[in-house]
Amino acid sequence: MNNSTLKAARSITWKASRQAYLTARLFVDRKKVNDFYLAYAYFRWLDDVVDDPKVDEEKRLTFIQQQVDMVADLFLDQAPEHPSQYEEMIVEFVRRGKGTSKRLKPFVDDMLATIEFDARRRGRLISEQDLDDYCVRLAASVVDGLQYFIGSKYDYPEDDDRLTAATAAQIAHLLQDTYQDLEDGIVNIPREYLEAESLKPEDIEHPQYRKWVKERIEKARNNFDKGKAYFDTLAVLRLRMAGLWYCTRFASILNAIEREGYLLRPEYTEQRSISVWLKLLWTAFTATVHHIIRRIFAV
Numbered sequence: 001m002n003n004s005t006l007k008a009a010r011s012i013t014w015k016a017s018r019q020a021y022l023t024a025r026l027f028v029d030r031k032k033v034n035d036f037y038l039a040y041a042y043f044r045w046l047d048d049v050v051d052d053p054k055v056d057e058e059k060r061l062t063f064i065q066q067q068v069d070m071v072a073d074l075f076l077d078q079a080p081e082h083p084s085q086y087e088e089m090i091v092e093f094v095r096r097g098k099g100t101s102k103r104l105k106p107f108v109d110d111m112l113a114t115i116e117f118d119a120r121r122r123g124r125l126i127s128e129q130d131l132d133d134y135c136v137r138l139a140a141s142v143v144d145g146l147q148y149f150i151g152s153k154y155d156y157p158e159d160d161d162r163l164t165a166a167t168a169a170q171i172a173h174l175l176q177d178t179y180q181d182l183e184d185g186i187v188n189i190p191r192e193y194l195e196a197e198s199l200k201p202e203d204i205e206h207p208q209y210r211k212w213v214k215e216r217i218e219k220a221r222n223n224f225d226k227g228k229a230y231f232d233t234l235a236v237l238r239l240r241m242a243g244l245w246y247c248t249r250f251a252s253i254l255n256a257i258e259r260e261g262y263l264l265r266p267e268y269t270e271q272r273s274i275s276v277w278l279k280l281l282w283t284a285f286t287a288t289v290h291h292i293i294r295r296i297f298a299v
Helices: 003-016 018-026 030-051 057-074 085-097 104-121 128-149 164-176 178-183 191-196 207-232 237-259 274-298
Strands: none
Touching (some): 003 085, 018 030, 030 057, 030 104, 057 104, 104 128, 128 164, 128 237
C-alpha cells in the first residue's frame, strides 16, 4: 500500500472526527488501527460525494452503484486495475481483513447499503418502516465494525439488545442533522406522520413536529438504557469503553434537544464541549473500575 494513502486516511479521520481518531488510538486492536483509518476515510469520502449538492442525481446514483459493484468484486478477489486513492483505501482494507472475521463483510455491506439508501432518497419522502430499517442497518454496521476492530478474537454474544445503543445513536444523529439534511434534500421524518398531521418537512417549529421529536427521543433513551446493559455484559473492556463513549456522545444531543423543548436547531456543538469530554473520561474510569471489580470477584 502507498504510504500516502494511509497518511491521507489518518488525516481524513482526524479532521472528520476527533472521537473516531481517538477511539482508534485508544481502543482498536493494535494491528487494526491503520485498517480503521482506511475504512473510516473511504466511507467518509463516499458520504461526502453522495451529500454534495453539486453532484446531480444521475452522477450520484452511477457513482454509488460503481462503488457497490467494486466492493462486491473485492470480496471475490477482483480488484480494480487503476483505483483512485480513496478506492485504494477500501481495496487495501478488504485485502488485509478478508477471511479473518465474520464481522468484516456485514460491516462493509451494511455501511454501503445505508450510504446507497441516502443517495437514492434525496428529494423523496420515506416511510416510517424505511426510516426504522435504515437506523437498524446503520446500527448493525457500527456494531459489527466495533466488534471487528476491537477484541476481534472474542466471541461476542448475539444478544437481542446488541444493536439497541447504536440504533439510539442513529436516531439522535438524524435529529441532529435535520436542518443540514433538509438543505441537501433529505427528509428524516416519515411520510405517514407528515401526511397525518398535514405537515411539511420544513415545519420544524410546529408543535406536532416537536411532538414527533419527543417520541423519537423517548425511543432513543429506552434503547440507550438497553444498550448500556448489553455493553456491561462484555468481557472486553476496550469494547465496553468504546461503546459507552459512543452512547455518551449522542446522549449529549438528546439532552440539548430536551432542554430546548424538542425544538431542533441547525447545529449542535455539544459533542465537542469540555463537559462531554469530561463525561467521556469519567465513563472510561467507571467502566475500568467496574471491570476490575468483576475480574476480582470472578476469580
